[in-house]
Amino acid sequence: MLTNATLKQLKKHILEGLFGIEKENLRVTQNGELALTPHPAIFGGKTANQFITTDFSESQVEIITPPLPSIEEAYDFLHTLHSVVSQEIGDELLWPQSLPPVLPDDSLIPIAKYGAESEFEIYRNTISETYGKQRQLICGIHFNVSLSDNFFKQLQEITGGTTAIATLKEEVYLKILRQSMTHRWMLVWMFGETPTAERNFKVKSLATGLDVPMKCGASISLRSGPLGYRNKKEYILDYYSLQKYNHCVSRLIEKGELSSTKELYPPVRMKFLEKDNGAPSYLELRFLDLSPLSVSGVNKSALYGSHILYLYSLLSQEKELFDGEAQHRATKRQDYISCFGRCPDRGFPEELAKAPTIAEEVELLLNDIYECLNDYGVWDNQNYKTAFEHMQFLAANPNQREGVKLFEATQNDNFMDFYLAQAKLAKKDAADNGFRFYGLTDMEMSTQLMLRAAICRGVGFKILDRKENFVELNRNGKIERVIQATKTSLDNYATVLAMENKVVTKKLLASDNIRVPRGGEYDDKASAKIDLPKYLGQPIVIKPKSTNFGIGITILKDKWSEENFQTGLDIAFSHDNTVLIEEFITGREFRFFVINDEVVGILHRVPANVMGDGIHTVRELIEQKNLDPRRGKNYHTPLEKIALGREEELFLQLQGYNFDSVIKDGEQLFLRENSNISTGGDSLDFTDSVHHSYKELAVKATKAVGAKITGADIMISNINEPATDNNHAIIEMNFNPALHIHCFPYEGKNRRINFKLLEALGY
């Protein structure tokens, strides 16, 4: 059916498909010892969290991306998952190498706990017997790849429309499976990352049952080698018919060779989803080692390389029958590469060789791949082009392979030190970027933070409108739609409109005897001017009824004139038909974030500033402060870089300074009047230091407007004194308060409001 003529017509949908990544990492202590703590409770039940669970060992975190429409998206999702897990395991680290660190006595290695009666735990005990715990601790990457429904529909059309999709899937996936098994040696050669093992690492010999040390030799991937992660025997299966394949596997189980299908560990495996009723749904590529040089643990080039081989396996003509002999040859080739892959000048043994050296074998295959996929326009896609060029580079420069670099880095008994350092680097990356959802960094930070919490809790999501930050959360059919993180189903529309309307908010608060700024509401300038005598002589604020971000607001503090008043009115009325005049409340403004009648964060903002040290210039101090990874540009980070702009310069001049001034040690110099974070201001967490009466007040105000989520802005004269009628006022209730300022303040703790929000949403 898959003739060349047919295949040629499949160009349109060839790159479409779903891509998912599964990755295991051992949790270790700061010293690189296997962590003996339980799988963190924040991740929920191991069978309940679709993204984060355990593999064989309780200490072995497995992270799983959902199937996503591109490699980029799967990679970014995995990176985020890796970052989330790093962040949530306290001081522990994720061991970045597929081969384990120094291990405790076998008896101390914890098997993942599911309850003694659980089939999951029983299975793990069984394989622990068969393969030894140490082998089961070897970690790796599984890359799941499918072709799209469009692809199969088109194939059905091209082939006359009568063949069932299930039949086509069988044929297509079996072909890819056969050929990728044949050619997999090249990916092991190119992307193998386990050249060395910890010096005391031993595994149970599958031949003798005795523990044997894993030694490196000229290995590029010990994990893929004879002592690596594989079945105790080489099983020859029928890869030409699903029925026969299934029959073979069933026979192995019947004979007691395997405990179940999931004990079958081939390098490439068919996977079956319920929706496909027995037809294969995708292929699981199992030959990639963890990449200790990548912060996410995955080498993106290896993913592309795998997919390139996958496509080649589908689209190239099969040159030989994949019978038992061929299967054995493919295994031998893998073993050979695993053991000797670091020496490119070496050739395969004669019976396996197609060219004198491995380097030449690689070149031959790459050339064939290039020609084959070129016909399908694969290289028109920049990502694939770049990835292929990188493969060509590695073929030409085999010492540039990560496996070779890792070999060098771990010489002189440096295995533990090197990987521990890598683990710490990745941990720091996670901490520095703990506010990012990779692949979604164009979305609002509050949304990114909410989604990080979501995947941590096993909650899936779908983006309904990216620009609007409109997402749909879903865990086991419990669906919640969330917009900009805090526009949710928890608050009803009437409540939101009450908060949006400053006048109504004030009325509701005042009728509950909550202190709000006194003043009036005016529909025209004339009526406002009638009240002028009421306001003259006291500090006031003139503001449009319903604009945000301080737009159109005039503050008249002291000695203001009727003319100032008139100007204030002109400005405010240019933004709204209704204008409020209010007493100016003194004190500092604090944002109280309230969820479900609990104050979960209190924040105060101060204008952009630097602290003098008597040595550095203002310019240098700003540059230093801007090095903080939380400071960025255009609201993609929790804080913004302080600008060295005209406004800052003028504000310095007013204070008698310029950018080259040196400020006294310990003196705080402000560079702006306004405290907005967007102009470099600092966010300071006060959650634990404000008098409790204000928290009660914020909750009372929240109840008065009927809200579940709100940001109450309170002016407070003295945070240590209890609230009285004369020392505070609530100036606004925000229905869409930001999360990130409370999670990544300039000073203070991460208040984890993203997690509290999810909890409030019922996750």
Place this chain on the structure above:
Amino acid sequence: MLTNATLKQLKKHILEGLFGIEKENLRVTQNGELALTPHPAIFGGKTANQFITTDFSESQVEIITPPLPSIEEAYDFLHTLHSVVSQEIGDELLWPQSLPPVLPDDSLIPIAKYGAESEFEIYRNTISETYGKQRQLICGIHFNVSLSDNFFKQLQEITGGTTAIATLKEEVYLKILRQSMTHRWMLVWMFGETPTAERNFKVKSLATGLDVPMKCGASISLRSGPLGYRNKKEYILDYYSLQKYNHCVSRLIEKGELSSTKELYPPVRMKFLEKDNGAPSYLELRFLDLSPLSVSGVNKSALYGSHILYLYSLLSQEKELFDGEAQHRATKRQDYISCFGRCPDRGFPEELAKAPTIAEEVELLLNDIYECLNDYGVWDNQNYKTAFEHMQFLAANPNQREGVKLFEATQNDNFMDFYLAQAKLAKKDAADNGFRFYGLTDMEMSTQLMLRAAICRGVGFKILDRKENFVELNRNGKIERVIQATKTSLDNYATVLAMENKVVTKKLLASDNIRVPRGGEYDDKASAKIDLPKYLGQPIVIKPKSTNFGIGITILKDKWSEENFQTGLDIAFSHDNTVLIEEFITGREFRFFVINDEVVGILHRVPANVMGDGIHTVRELIEQKNLDPRRGKNYHTPLEKIALGREEELFLQLQGYNFDSVIKDGEQLFLRENSNISTGGDSLDFTDSVHHSYKELAVKATKAVGAKITGADIMISNINEPATDNNHAIIEMNFNPALHIHCFPYEGKNRRINFKLLEALGY
């Protein structure tokens, strides 16, 4: 305490206070017979509805306004209540005269049902014995008037600050009570409206216990006369001390003269609210008859007149002691006016007289009132000035009094016919204006309709932001905030945002297999142009992602060019950063109003049109159609008048007509292309005529977006055929659908969505 010097200082708050009106009307049939039907269930329990209940008889509706800060507001609220009750009693009418129509046999007059055990019913049986049912059917107006808190606070300050407010209230209200009792005769003279009774009307003589006919003589107010609505004896009370007053009343109850305090029927009565802890809260003025010449049943001048007398009673010096003799004299004066008030040339009997004729007595009193209140600036208020001038006019032209006009109108045994006609006029007024909430006609019609339903159901309300149509409903502490009628607590914010976002709406509907227009979403013109070939040759709509009211939408039906496409994009992108291109769905658009998973109304709109008759010109037909009271201007009515403007003229020209053309009989001529109601379009109710599958679809769509209240706009090819994939599409889900189009369609039934909305809100 209330010295002249003190009183002079009270000017500032003198007109402030709360005003409430209570009014009774008998329900009668179209023939003027007493309706023997139960109090309508729509008004809920008689003790549960604060606005609409029964008085003595089951057929006697009592409507009660809340206390409101001005006479205007109280009057408008009463008018609305009257209109609501008229509308909700089916074919029955509200009898507009205080004195009853032809009555059935005494035994058939139904006492209001509360349950035989109820104290309310027991009380009614008792008074029915004492006074006879006929007397208890006499209806009237009670006008409740208080002075403001500011007034009493100022009085407290002026008098040294040490006197308790309660004491001041006692003193003030007792003074007003004494003096208004003294002068009440003038209001009876001026505003008495019961000159004649139905010829067979008899009442039980309070002296003999026998039924005696009520005869007119020269009466102006039979209701206020000796046979009118009053206690069986004249009780002399102490009006100088609350304690003594209460003591007198208690004695009467102890002696069995009265069954309870509420059986005390003086013309002016103190009323006590719980909040005032025994101090009087306001005065109830009980001397006004129903006004059969006013559609609301209340003569507004009489309200102002009463308040003017009230103020005069407070502010003028007391000339005599209000002892038993004075009280009796006041009663006599009232009786004398009641019986002979129609003859202004007559004078009081010598012992009561202060001037030769009643007309002169009136003039004397008015002059005194004028002088007295002039010092307080009362005449600076235009409403009071006008009202007082009207009183002067009546004094000078006594035949212009309504009582005299009613006498004339009911001569020649015309009592029943005349009042029946008046009842029908008022009924028509209620029907023609059934969409108005008087006093709030500046608010949106949907809000006015919701508030009409609210007061019908006994739900009180407070306006939080009038311009925004932001109201707070409250019945027995159950509070709901509602904005523009359909922005409520029923829908959560995430759901509203899903409906507001056309792209998200479509995604949610499509994922539930609901047919929506196919198409694409574009963030820039370039990407839209790439898809041009996809759209070329088929009818499409180009629209901004999130604007309303059809702004920025281009429809390209047939033979459109790339240039048209470009122009459409230009227009749409000038309104939004994201633009949708969709297939143009043929068919007619129907609005499905869904509340709580039920389709409660289906509406279709057609452009402004007239129906030819072969006789009249287009201009005449338009003018005729515009006479419909539902057609108005600027959205204050359910339909808008058809304009005779440039656009209509051009549209006629295109069809070969002008405003002076005469159109064939039965030919429908359209004056506009667009079907907006705002440009004179017609709204046609289709609730009962659309295939049920579309109703199911609308409900399914409502569930898909998670809404409780929505207006689903569905394009339908043929309303008689069931929905299939090819004959319809849902084009929008509106989170703020209008109510009024379904309640007052041009053609079809009132679907009473305002009531369904209130029910959904839990009222």
